[in-house]
Each structure stands twice: as structure tokens, then as C-alpha cells.
Amino acid sequence: MPGPGPDAVPEQHGEPTTWVPGATGSLFDLDHLPYGVFARGEEEPRVGVRIGDHVLDLAPIAAAQMLEVSRTFQQPSLNELMGYGPELVAALRRWIVGLLTQADERPLVEPHLVPLTEVTLSLPIEVADYVDFYASEHHATNVGRILRPDGEPLLANWKHLPVGYHGRAGTVVASGTPIRRPSGQRRGGTFGPSARLDVEAELGFVVGVGSTLGTPVPCSAFAEHVFGVVGLNDWSARDIQAWEYQPLGPFLGKSFATSISHWVTPLAALDAAWVDPPPQDPEPLPYLAPGATRGLDLDVEIEVNGRVVSRPAYRTMYWSPAQMLAHLTVNGASLRTGDLFGSGTISGPEPGQRGCLLELGWGEESAFLADGDEVVLRYTAPGTGGGRIGLGEVRGGIASALPTP
Template sequence: MTASATVRLDVPREDLFGIHNLPYGVYSLPGRDPRVGTRYGEHVVDLATLLGDDVFAGPTLNPFMAQGYDRWVQVRSAVTAALKEDVPRDALHPAADVTLHLPFDVADYVDFYASEHHAANLGRLFRPDNPEPLMPNWKHLPVGYHGRSASIVVSGTDIIRPAGQRKGPNDPAPVFGPSVRLDIEAELGFVVGTGSAPGEPVAAGQAEKHLFGVVLFNDWSARDIQAWEYVPLGPNLGKSFASTVSPWVVPLLALQEAKVRTPVQEPEVLPYLALDEPWGLDIGLEVEWNGQVVSRPPYAAMYWSPAQMLAHLTVNGAPTRTGDLFASGTISGPAKGQRGAFIELTWGGAEPVTVAGEQRTFLEDGDEVVLSATAPGAGGTRVGFGEARGRVVATRHGREI
């Protein structure tokens, strides 16, 4: 290869997409098919060209993820080494010139409810006369529900306001129409790289061999539809219309410096959830509403760890597959400015917040919400996750069906 066909990239150490990160994603150029790449500084690097490996020449990460943990370690090492040398010019594309796609085919999706602060806030909102805001099971198991994988979309996709059945406290009967209490939930999503067979639970201590990486996750929520439908079986249409993920999957291997202890778990958990050191992640999120940061949820405050969520998901013998995704549930901290859902931030609409000079409670058509996040990286660096961006557009059908 001639010198003119290669280039040495100089990415500042403080760049959120530096050599310490190297997330995986799927990109395309105009008129070309999607391929797997990594983000390095202001470039997207084509991995099939960089490494000469056709597993990266397709439109999804699933074939690579299915190769397993040892292969993930090997490829990360190879990519790191290759980017420290001269790189083929035809492997490089300015990040501003590419279109980013959903990075993996989502096989199944489960959403958890792992923040004690969020669960307690909602308990106080919905059950104000109950002195105990948490339900009796909450500190014994990671509560979750099975969601709809087909409605998971990549950042930048418009969110169509859902319509459905709702009944307010003063309505004599249910009505049908567009949701009027449309909300967000700032979460992280965990991507399963290698699955598990039916009847073979994943031990909490083995979770890192199965978890490939982390994405930002916005679980859009129609609170009025949800409130009317969720008893006795839980969320359905209030959640199933859309969830937004960031296009870059940050490998769990890039987040070793971000590991922290979870909050103290009392009472003692059952053995299948026990870890010598239950680990969470020190990831700081920002929630931006129409260009204004309204909340900074701290993932380090989450009660249940990713490993415990995966162990609970599989303990009944449920299988997992490459591309399964489970989300953390709303991330909220103890302070008002750390609440990851607008139903909490505005206390059910009773305490509006000022957004771009306007008093607001829930989302209106045209509103845009952007989630972003960073975490500690190797050697005092920071790891970036990109963004999960979505704009609300009007429902596509009328008020009656």
C-alpha cells in the first residue's frame, strides 16, 4: 500500500470518541449499502476495510456479536492497534457525511424498573396515602415487563404521537384519541451479544461474557394510555409505539473504568442475584428538551445492576438470543434535577418546568428530546455515547376509530 493511500489519524486524548472508546455502529454512504464501522474522532472507520474481515461488511452487528466474548476482545485489540498506525484512506469517512442506522437487529426487548428513586417517586405520586412508596417485591427482584422489539428505532427517527384509549378521573367513560400526557424515560439499554439456551439461566457472575455493549435508550411513554390499561397486567400500548436508541454501541469492554458498586442492597438478595461486588456504572446522562438541559440523571444511583437484570431475566429458563436488548428503566437520582422522566420532573404535571421560556409539563407536537451521556474511560479520559434524539409529530389518524 502506497503512502498516499494511507493516513495517520491524530485524535485528541480528550475526544469522547478516542482510542479509549471505539464504539460499534452501522453506517452508509449515499447510494451504498450499510456496513459496520467504529467512530474514531470525527471519522467513521469501515471495519471490513480496516481489518480485512467480511463479518463487518453487512448491515448489522449481529454476526460479529454472535462470535462471542473472546472474539470481542480480539477485535477490540486489533482495531486499537490498527488505528495507532497508518489507516487506509478508503476506510475513512467524515462522520458528518454518513447516515447511521439501527446498529443491530433487535431480537427481543425487556424493560426493567431498576431505579429506587424513580420507583419511589411514582409510588408517592400514584399512592400518596401509602406510607411505603415501593411495592413489596421491589427490593427482592428486578421488576420488568416484556416490550415490543419492532418499535425500537434509531436516533433521529420522528416519534408519531400515539393514540389510544384513556379515562381521566373526571371522565364518565373511556375516550379514544391522541395521548395528551406524552412523556420520556431516560434509560440505558444493554445488548446481549451471545445468548443462552432454554432452561439454562445466565449466572449473575457470568453476565459480562454475554453482554456486548450499552446504548442510550429513550422509552417514550403515553402516561394517560398507560394509566388506564396497566391494571392488572402492566404496560402495553402506552409503551409499545416507540423507543429510541443511540446508533453507537459502546462496548462493555470500554467501560471498565466506569464500574462502581451499586447502592447497598437490603434486604439481602436471593442467591441467584448475589454478586461478590454488585456493579453498576458511573454514567452521567443529560436530558435536553427543545435545546435546554432539564435533567442530569446519574446511572450510578441505580439499585439493580445489569448483571442482576440479566440473571433475573433468565432464571426461569427463558432463553436469550444475539441481539436481545434489555433496558434499565428510568434513571433518576435523589435530586429533582436528576429525574429521568417528565412525570417525575413536573410531579405529574402539578409543577411545570420552564422550557425555552414556556411553562411545560408533557410533550407537545414539534418538541424534540435528546439524551446524551459520558462515562469515565481509561487514564482519566471520558467515553461518549453519542445521542438518542427524537422529535414528536402529530398522530396520523383522527380522534375516533
């Protein structure tokens, strides 16, 4: 597989500062550098990296420096780049930092900095498979109390394994894509548009390097397979979900749309964000590496129609990203480049930290989304430069349902 070559990608030392105007100290400084797919005018979509309020068009720079990797930057998705693996991805990151910090590179690079206002962004990855988890104890407990007020809020298996379901890769869409209100069966077998349309603020993990069918991926190999993260909104039709979910779990109440951010934040940008997760009791089975995995310190903001309604914190999530990946593959299921797995709704212990409208309104009908409403999810995390980085936002407006067939 072609890569940049060690001679073409110099090692960086110290804390460099970019020459790109307005980028220093922003949420998209050198310590972030997320990848996305952009197009300018009628040009074909291709891979770029964000610095400040600009997209760096990588393909012509790589071609000018005669790097084989230039063809990878001409692709309409990040999949080829993600499949290179951690070593080459790290080398590319060092190369990009060099381009954006070294004065002698500026004459070559600056003409290929494109303002965000001049580009169209698209879905950054070709999604291979999509799996969604249910990793927040606070969310699972709240939902249990709402739906089963006379029973135990957590089901018997919840603290023994990361519960999840297999979603639809084909309905993962980019931020900004309108969300059509789904229709379906509701309690009692009635049919019509969902009246309880909800948002679920999640974090998505994107697989770069695949795995072999029949070979589980241990928690310790998380960074060998996961390329980076995206913001994720798992739109949910609660009334459709409530009627269908027993005995096999979510189906049409979830599969109509899942929105992700335009930007994929590489794992290297999160080096300063790893924290110890909450205690786990009872101790999980050995394949879930009890005590050896880490959580993430990300803050999330949920905005509905311009008003912030909640600020969940990812650090409270019970099951770690590595445990979710290990559980996903423990039966021998293989990974593919472009696989996406979601964390499940991010909810904290306080009322103002709940990650969906079902929780925020405690099941009240008036809490759910109306046609024309717009939801925006925003994420920030500690950056390696001492400030904060901001994952790309996830935006979606609600369009009315199509006529009932």
C-alpha cells in the same frame, strides 16, 4: 465461526495514541471505539467503528489483510459480530487499536476514514427481544408517591426482584427517527391522542452471545453474554399507561416506540466505569448474587428543545445490570444475539436528577411533550485512558398523531 486469527491481531501494550486528527482527548478516543452501522451515498449499510468525528470502514481493511472477518463488517447489523463472543471481540478491538496507532498501518487505513458528515447512520442491531426494567429506587419511589399519594410508594415485591415488562422489538428505532404521538384508550374508556407523552432516560444492554433454553444465566456470566450498551429512550404515553397498566403492566402506553443510540459502546470501554452499587435491604435471594455485582458510573443529560432539564446519575440505580440479566433468565428463558434490555428510568435522589417529565413536573399536565418538541439524551462515563467517553446521543422529535380511525 470465522474470526481474525491470533496472528492477525497483535497484542497492544502501554497507552497508545491515535494518529487520527482530532480524536485524541475527545469523547470518541481510542478508549471508546463504539460500533455502528453506516452507509455512504447509495452504498449498502455496513459495520464501522467510530474514532473522533470519523467512521472507520472496517470491511475493506480486513479484506486487504485477508481476514475472514471482513464479511462480518459487510453486514447491515452488528449481530454477527456480537455473536463472536468476548475472546474474539477483544481480539478485534486490539486489531482496531493497532490500525489506528501504528504508523505503518496509516497508508492502508486513512483512505477508509469517513467523516461523520458524509454518512447516514442506521439502527445498529437487529433486535431479537426487548425487555425493560424498573431498576431505580428513586424513580419507583417518586412515581409511587405521584400515583398513590396515600399508599406505600414501593410495592411489596420491588426490593426483592428487578421488576420488568416485555416490550416490542419491532418498534425499537434509531436515534433521530421521528416519534409519532400515539393514540389509545385513556381513563374512563375515552379514545384519542395521548396528552401526557413522556421521555424516560435509560441505559440499554445489548446481548451478544445467546444462552440455552432452560439454563439460567448467573450474575457472574454477565460479561460472557452482554456485548455492550446503548443510550435508550423509553417513550411513554402516561395517560394510556395509567388506564391499561393494572393488572398486567405496561402495554400500548410503551410499545409505540423506543429509541436507541446509533453507537454500541463495547463493555471493554466501560472498564473504568464500574462502581459499587447502593446497599440492598433486604438481602436479595442468592441467584441475584447480593454483594457480588457492580453498578456503573454514567452521567446522563436530558435536553428538551435545547434546554437541559435534568442530569441523572446511573450510579444510584438499585438493581445492577448483572442482576437484571440473572432475573431475566432465572426461569430458564433463553437469550438470543440482539436481545436488548433497558434499565428503566434513571433517576437520582435530587430534583435535578429525575429521569422523566412525570417526575420533573410531579404529574402536572404542562410538563409533558408537545408536538414539535425535540428530546436529546446524552451520556458520559470515565474512560480507561483517564478522560471521559461519550455514548452516542439519543434524539427524537415529536410528530403529531395520525387521524383517529
